[in-house]
Amino acid sequence: MIDVAIFGAGRIGKIHAGNLVRQSGVRLTHVVDPDAAAAAALAAQHGSRVSDTDAVFREAAVRAVVIASSTDTHADLIERAAASGKAIFCEKPVDLDLARARRCADAVKKAGVTCLIGFQRRYDPTFAAAKQRLDAGEVGAPEMLVVTSRDPGAPPVEYLKRSGGIFKDMLIHDFDIFRWILGDEARTVFATGSVLADPKVGEVGDVDCTAVTIRTKSGRLAQINTTRRAAYGYDQRFEVLGSKGMLQAGNHRPTEVVAWTEASVSQDKPEYFFLERYRVAYALEMAHFFDVLAKGATPRTSIGDGVAALELAEAATTSWREKRIVEF
Amino acid sequence: MIDVAIFGAGRIGKIHAGNLVRQSGVRLTHVVDPDAAAAAALAAQHGSRVSDTDAVFREAAVRAVVIASSTDTHADLIERAAASGKAIFCEKPVDLDLARARRCADAVKKAGVTCLIGFQRRYDPTFAAAKQRLDAGEVGAPEMLVVTSRDPGAPPVEYLKRSGGIFKDMLIHDFDIFRWILGDEARTVFATGSVLADPKVGEVGDVDCTAVTIRTKSGRLAQINTTRRAAYGYDQRFEVLGSKGMLQAGNHRPTEVVAWTEASVSQDKPEYFFLERYRVAYALEMAHFFDVLAKGATPRTSIGDGVAALELAEAATTSWREKRIVEF
């Protein structure tokens, strides 16, 4: 039986908790959250105890931690978990500060603990199938990637202020998709952006629409387009062009009803937001974490992936702010 | 806490058991199956005890039974459950013999117990959304229905011999779809069929392809086409034409990958078979059963639906065998 502690009893913490207790041989023993009520509720639901950070790290029986707390706590928790030899699952980002994230990665490496970063899109059935078929050579060698990544609505301005900016907060997932799908690293990054959806986003020094282009070391090209506000919902697609064809990974619809009326022939909009679209991905991700711990499966993400995505986010932020092409 | 006994620890029994234990306030206490090993395995998985029929009906604490055993046991179990005041969830069909099924329905009615029949397609997200939108008037009054219902492959001949024939075994679901979607009853049924996929099916006096037409009391028209063997998999669709448009309920695909190659632009085939396609439907169906028991939800199916679908299946069998139109 693997005893697990979770940091964070909020929206994503609840999802991870629900998924981890479904794994056989796994027990959620500790819940830590500064919001005592939230911690108590989650602990009650899963027969766990409410705890605190120090207690978790003192408890030798806790073999793994799930870090789903606020971003500013990630780096500390990772380092403490590494120091105490516990396996780590941590939501993105490792830290908003790249240097700090790198130090974390060093600590994890030195400790030799497992550390998965929550790039859940890699577990999405559609995205994972596209990757697998690409790797199997179905469309030849990959050449170009187009990523469309759009949210249905912007988070509150208060959130945005502490988010590290759109490139670190939102596109970090897309940068991971880029690295994962093309299997290549960036040589140059160009990013631009605008405030088109909501002027308040501009007031906190951020943008709500972006266009990013990455050229890789081997000359492959990737374009990413994002917005915080797509009226039709959450739009999560990519297309990878290879020498022998193209694979498109499309949106999921809630149902397969098609309505033929005097007006048009219409289908459902995509699933509403990340909790819906990536519901299955979150479950598979947590299952994978315990396959790594219990069955020796090879980790599909590492803290290195978290740092690399952050490096791209930082480069994109610089490119946008300084209006220049950033070279690696 | 609602204590539940399950009859049948086979393929579908396991699915129902897995779904019912996920309902809060529900416990699977008894597992009954002539196959002792199967019963033991399922009981062990859910912390239940292996039991037998008499013991279950003697046990006052068992409030509900799930009947997922072989068809020839359904009627007896329904009658005993009704007699002992237990709520019933029973897989289709009630019985292969229509008169017996009607007696069961009478027993259930007299006992006043809840009795849901396992027409799980009504819970499929796509089918249910189509029904809801139809009822909301999105395409006006329904006029015509076309049902396509195709299996990926025929069951073993041994199964077919005891199946009651394709109309009772396979089309019973489509007859239920007809009644549910059009909300109307049959005036005439015409059915024909052929052995096109596998000659062995003909040797046991059955057909493997059918074409059925139903004209309702109010003149609506329905056509059903089925085969036991669609090379591309499980094809579960219907289209309902209304005075203001049409709603199509389509297949589900495992992923939304589209491959563009020199040969074509291709998508995934439909989900493989009923366990895949109706996985969500089975879960929602069992959740509904306990919503009825615990929260007073109105049952979405009744033993009357089971009898009515069987009446259509019997009429279709007669129409096919005697090469005539059957009137109700």
Added chain:
Amino acid sequence: MIDVAIFGAGRIGKIHAGNLVRQSGVRLTHVVDPDAAAAAALAAQHGSRVSDTDAVFREAAVRAVVIASSTDTHADLIERAAASGKAIFCEKPVDLDLARARRCADAVKKAGVTCLIGFQRRYDPTFAAAKQRLDAGEVGAPEMLVVTSRDPGAPPVEYLKRSGGIFKDMLIHDFDIFRWILGDEARTVFATGSVLADPKVGEVGDVDCTAVTIRTKSGRLAQINTTRRAAYGYDQRFEVLGSKGMLQAGNHRPTEVVAWTEASVSQDKPEYFFLERYRVAYALEMAHFFDVLAKGATPRTSIGDGVAALELAEAATTSWREKRIVEF
């Protein structure tokens, strides 16, 4: 240079005239229509002369006639054309009376003239490609056919009175599709119908919705569903299931725009009606007629096809009226 006379300067006559003058080596020399103004206009457009029936058949230089006049004139014109050795293109139906149609066919056979019947759907790029791929074995041997054939609106009651009824007027095309796609002949026909769209249709003794089932000599099954009034437009599809898969022939859309909005993801409705959907088919059909005349191409339809479709229409009418299965 092939001189051609056309009978009928109405809607479909104009289309055929426009298509035939585009063939190289072909000239429209005579236009015949009881409506003098219509004849004059069409003749003026193509540099032809207005003529009359007798004059056309006296004129040895006229090698071919296109019969696009009212249905009650078809048989006479076919027989006169056959007698004078002219090649014939005739719109469906040959005649509403089956015996008369058969006599026409005999006359054509005896005369040895080419006689194509206007089953333009065989030339539709989508339908023709499906047929070609089926013949190439892409989905194995055909087993089942489902034809959906729906008009956007019913013609005037005055038209319906003289139309021969929905099976001869509208479904005759679908019966031809059945014969052409399955390459088989009917053993039994069952047809039913209702008045659901417009009560006036019932007042003239016709129906506006039909459901037809055909079982062929080799046991293949076909279902046809039709309505005179589909709110979303002209719906022309078929699906043929074979032992190795299925080919679907779908509707054509005016454009490939997809709109993603808060409401839905929507595409264009199908092309409005037969003049739009079969515009290309009409052009290819007329080109084929002159390929037969000038280049010795094998005729893709014959008067025999016209008679066979009419036989099916008559059988379906009988089945519907007499509420019985008709055997061939």
Added chain:
Amino acid sequence: MIDVAIFGAGRIGKIHAGNLVRQSGVRLTHVVDPDAAAAAALAAQHGSRVSDTDAVFREAAVRAVVIASSTDTHADLIERAAASGKAIFCEKPVDLDLARARRCADAVKKAGVTCLIGFQRRYDPTFAAAKQRLDAGEVGAPEMLVVTSRDPGAPPVEYLKRSGGIFKDMLIHDFDIFRWILGDEARTVFATGSVLADPKVGEVGDVDCTAVTIRTKSGRLAQINTTRRAAYGYDQRFEVLGSKGMLQAGNHRPTEVVAWTEASVSQDKPEYFFLERYRVAYALEMAHFFDVLAKGATPRTSIGDGVAALELAEAATTSWREKRIVEF
């Protein structure tokens, strides 16, 4: 009757000639091409005379010229046509040299003659419908544009050497789409590219894959991705995101056949190349030219559009070559 001369009897010249002679009130009177046989063949087909440049411009009766000759002749022919007061339809580009193109535009402006540039994509039914619906406000104010523009195969290296490079030769159409759809002008252009499909392209100093990002004066964002070699054919799509939704303009397929097999569910690839995809667009473009001449329709393109697209192509070339962001 409008007499027209055509320069260029090659592939695209033949298409324009075929389309213009179909306009009523229009006559193709002169054909000019250095390839005497090509000129003779085209003239013969349309009852025109073979002529030469001087003769055309001396002939007062020639009211309009269609310039479909090689790129290096465009500017001269435009200037001479302008000087002689003839209306002009000219294939893109005006000239490979921007200064020269601007002088042409000045000449046209001074002469006050109509001068349409062959941006045929604006007439494509799908693209035109998307533009019209965008202008009608269906998805609100446009914010982002993603253009996918891929050829099935690269032209011969000899052609590439004289092509002006991929940005002027191929993307000029996409730059026009950008201006037309967003209705805005570029503030900054960033372009990058690679040789991924064919090393020979690199040997002549060009690239075969590109990624371009344009930020407009009002902050809108556009991304263009192109390749010379898409294994699945000609891929011509764009998506415009607005404040209230998105319009996608997709590829056209030759037929609407869908094949369901053991392998997949597949549709046709897109129409093969520009002659197929833009067949209707070319016809509508030429019809528009004569609507402008004969009926006073407002020209949908101008030589100014030709110059503006060329400016973008030049900026993109500079951005790619000098690895910098180009500001306007």
